Amino acid sequence: MQFNFIPNDIPLPIPTGGLEAVDVVLTVLLVVAWLVHILFINVLLGASTGSVYFNKRGARENNPVFDRVAYLLTTPVTVCENMGALWGVAPLLLVSVMFTPLFYAATIMNSPQWLHIIYGNIAAFLLSYLYKYTWHKLEHRKSLHLAIGTAAVALFLTLPLVFMATVQLYLTPTTWTGNTHFWDALFRADTFFRLVHFYLASFAVTGLFMMIYGTAKRKSDDEVTRQAGDVLVNTGKSWFLLPTLLNLFAGPLVLFQFPSYGIENFFNAGWFWLIILGVAAILGAAYLTVKDFFNPELSKGKLWSIVGLAFVTVLSMATLRHGMRLSLTSEAMAQAKTQSDEFVARSKTASDEAKTAPKAVAVATVSAGEAAAGKQGCLACHAVDQKLVGPAYKEVAKRGYTEQQIVDLIYTPKPSNWPDFAVPMPPQTQVPKAEAALIAQWISGLK
């Protein structure tokens, strides 16, 4: 497989100390940190949407229980937005160091839109804080409060667009042209199906979270909070079930959108067993939920069986995702490595040549003033008898300045003396006094 556009790798070693084991550690860290990050983000998206939804229902039906559900959901939002961002840093670090040429190339192609993950996120954070901390102040101005909440949710929901476009792009270097850009990556079928799968999974995970959170809130001393707990558990069941079922269809669409060499590598390496495991576990979890769907009492044992099975699925998904990452990128990474090894070898030769090349012998006839003019950078702009950036020194000499005047002009040029020059001479404050005098002497002696 030959890729047309693969950057070289960074010409410094990946800091594993040359140990295989450290490579494995990095991989495990990547899979785990990424999974934790995604779970936080899932709940962030689901819970912030849920909060606005129940806030609205509470206002419309004048139902304090729904209002309480909505308010309770703002705490996981605060925790998940902070922890989600934090746990996004680790995968970003790891992907950046393990897949540098591919990942960096993709983020650059997707820029400046890639910066939305910073600025869009800041705006969403601030709006979500505003939503939370004006809850009681804006009690009687619900439409304003809902507008703030909706804006925060809408912003949060745009962030995965940018992430997914970048992830899909770095995984598929076969699709790169010299001129690929963000919108190309965003409006691709593979990006689309991944997004569908991801948004659905977010609601499913939030459903599970609601069941746990609701079960905890049922033990509250406060009657309204206890009822809110019931609502959370019941809502959680359907939020978990429906998206999960839809994802059984979206999943295969995601898989088969990848370039065929990647799918082949994936199957040949046996990663597909994890798909079977994941699907089996989630079907188990769904079955348990359906069985107790109309049973308001969800026992602790049942709850944790459901969560445990779903966790098996999530873990196998995260692992097989890494399998797909390797299947798609290992050849491109190998090419990057070959390219940069060759580059470094050529660079070493050129550098050795340069070190041993005989130094040009300085011409002895140059006067001290001219040498100083060269050393101080005057000759970057001036020549003796040719107009360059500045006037020829012979022309300057014709003006009949005293040496002291020339010295002063070096430190404080007077562009008005030379109206034909569009860019004025910058003050040459780097020149020591003694050298300025030598240069001035040299210039005024030119005829």
Added chain:
Amino acid sequence: MFDFPIFAMPLFGHRFIFAFDAIVHVFVSHAAVGGSIVLALAQYFAIKNNDRKFDELTYKILFTLFILATAVGALTGIGIWVHVNIINPAAIGALLRVFFWKWFVEWIVFNVEMILLLMFFLTWKSKPIGTPAKAGHFKLVVGYAVASWLTMAIITAILGFQMTPGNWLASEFPAKPDYLASLMNPSWLPSLGFRTFFAIIWASAGAIALSWFYGGDDLETREKGIRFFSKILYLSIIPMLGFGYWYYLQFPQAAKDLFVLGVITRRLAANPQLAVQVTLGLVTLVVVSSAYLFLRPKKAPMLAALALILGSGALIGEFERVREFVRKPYIIYGYMYANGIRVQDMPLLNKEGYLKQAVFLPPELRQITPENKVKVGEYLYLFECRYCHTVNGINSVKTRVKGWDEPTIYHRIGQLNSPATPYMPPFAGTDEERAALAAYLVTLNADSKN
């Protein structure tokens, strides 16, 4: 290496979008690190005196800090990464490989910091002052302060490394870093001390202003707050200056020479005394406004609080600007130029040419012909110059070459790194490529005549 796809930020340029994120981050992150220490002290004081009102004031300051630190500080911190990642991937890629495990440790400490902050903030109301639970709650803020200082300690090592990498390169070909030496680089400890105390000063200035605002009509609390935080501010000045001087001694001579130019711009270079005047003016503003607030806490107007914030903020901005400027032409001193080219690769680039190495160059431009010369020149501009210049906007290269003919430009870009402009890296490439760049730059002049 440098051959990544090209992202050019029109008008604003790379340095500006980076500076925007970085400066916001500097303000907020130093407020957060200094603030964690200041808050811990304030809590200690409130608990010791069982002072309910002062405790309430600290909560309000904490609330402000929490919103700023989590929404703006943390994200702009990640933002620095993300910005350098698209602006100078070669540099961040190198830094990441040298500092990976330190960064990883920093991330773990950052977790501790964030969890402690969340716990401290979200459980405040349930652990009121005067109850035994408050003592346990106090431990959270102490832990938070320690953790946030540690994150700063690690990040400072990386910044110090960029300026004074020391003997970090155990071998050039292939490049092999000495990980311990890069951590223990000469400016790490002095700059850490300097930043610690200026963070405390900055956070105290913020707390003084917030005491003014949140004190409201309760003049007693306002006075107590302003006096308390002013004392912290005053006590930190001497150590900050001491560390600052030690830090200054570590800079390479070439960087020290650029200090004045870093404060003022080249246009004002004829009046270097301006740099001193600006700095002294800001110091006076801080001294006068803080003294006013300290001596007349009940009478001092809002303007004094604002002046204190503005003055100290501007000093921080000035420091960061100078630090960034004097590092030029490098991004990692002595190893990599600001445009991502490694110093050690210059001989190769001058021999074989830049175009040969550039992966994302359209293949038909790899060979220079009279027809494609200008187009090639434009790519060379993008590859080597867009890091600091834009065509039409900030530090516009078009105005830099105004009125120059092609031979003049060709001559000038042969000596970009001359003592007249030591902050620019030299042009890298063959003579033919240099001529192509000149051919492109001269077309900008033609545009301006139309």
